Amino acid sequence: MTLNFYKYQGTGNDFVIIDNRSLSFDKSNSKNIAKLCDRRFGIGADGLILLENHPKVDFRMVYYNADGNESSMCGNGGRCITAFAKFLGIIDRATTFEAIDGLHKAEIEKGIVKLQMQDVSNIETFENHLFLDTGSPHHVELVDNLKDFDVKNKGAEIRYGAPYNEVGSNINFVKQNSENSFAVRTYERGVEDETLSCGTGVTAVALAMHISGKTTSKQVDLETQGGKLKIAFDISESGDYNNIWLIGPATQVFKGEI
Numbered sequence: 460m461t462l463n464f465y466k467y468q469g470t471g472n473d474f475v476i477i478d479n480r481s482l483s484f485d486k487s488n489s490k491n492i493a494k495l496c497d498r499r500f501g502i503g504a505d506g507l508i509l510l511e512n513h514p515k516v517d518f519r520m521v522y523y524n525a526d527g528n529e530s531s532m533c534g535n536g537g538r539c540i541t542a543f544a545k546f547l548g549i550i551d552r553a554t555t556f557e558a559i560d561g562l563h564k565a566e567i568e569k570g571i572v573k574l575q576m577q578d579v580s581n582i583e584t585f586e587n588h589l590f591l592d593t594g595s596p597h598h599v600e601l602v603d604n605l606k607d608f609d610v611k612n613k614g615a616e617i618r619y620g621a622p623y624n625e626v627g628s629n630i631n632f633v634k635q636n637s638e639n640s641f642a643v644r645t646y647e648r649g650v651e652d653e654t655l656s657c658g659t660g661v662t663a664v665a666l667a668m669h670i671s672g673k674t675t676s677k678q679v680d681l682e683t684q685g686g687k688l689k690i691a692f693d694i695s696e697s698g699d700y701n702n703i704w705l706i707g708p709a710t711q712v713f714k715g716e717i
């Protein structure tokens with residue numbers, strides 16, 4: 460049976476996106492999902508996203524990592540599915556949709572998508588790193604020579620080591636560029652490699668850099684291998700991070716059938 464798909468990328472984090480409002484896609488076949496994401500034997504992507512109907516909000520987002528397993532929230536994927544929903548005519552400039560971590564608002568204008576992330580209240584600080592969940596789990600650590608850093612091997616070591624072990628975490632390596640801007644390189648769980656950017660990752664980095672006093676700004680610029688992203692946020696009286704927005708481009712690259 461022919462499968463129609465669209466290929467999107469958000470600052471180089473790339474996805475196969477499928478309109479599954481008919482619910483005809485076989486979600487039980489993780490081997491097939493991994494094959495569709497395979498960069499040699501399939502279409503090639505960091506993940507696969509299904510757009511489905513939802514009884515109350517504009518649509519539902521279902522996300523699978525390149526390993527074929529359903530995963531936690533994908534921030535760049537959330538930006539891309541918003542652009543896809545506009546392309547399909549399901550939405551105009553603003554939307555609310557449901558993902559695995561709950562409801563998300565998003566706005567789109569001239570290819571730039573602003574995606575609201577869930578509030579973050581629990582940030583753990585350790586000697587050389589921080590850990591927080593921004594819809595997906597993230598380990599954040601500052602390194603000196605980010606440009607030449609061995610993200611894949613060092614990232615895998617931390618991701619599979621204690622305390623993350625098999626469940627794992629995404630691993631973000633960071634360098635401060637200026638008062639409110641940082642460069643980030645991310646090893647992504649479920650891709651098991653460096654990706655060109657990670658939306659929940661740069662969100663985690665912005666909040667981690669703020670809580671550790673590296674920046675006092677509530678608008679943080681993140682430079683990734685795949686392009687620039689901006690994070691804006693507020694802090695509630697109780698010290699929780701809220702009104703968190705992930706802002707950046709989302710682009711349709713091609714459509715196809717397989």
Ligand SMILES: N[C@H](CCC[C@H](N)C(=O)O)C(=O)O
Pocket residue numbers: 472505506524530531532533534535536595596629647648649650656657658659660
């Ligand atoms: N690999 C992540 C999910 C996708 C996150 C990333 N692509 C993003 O943009 O947030 C995980 O398994 O936790």
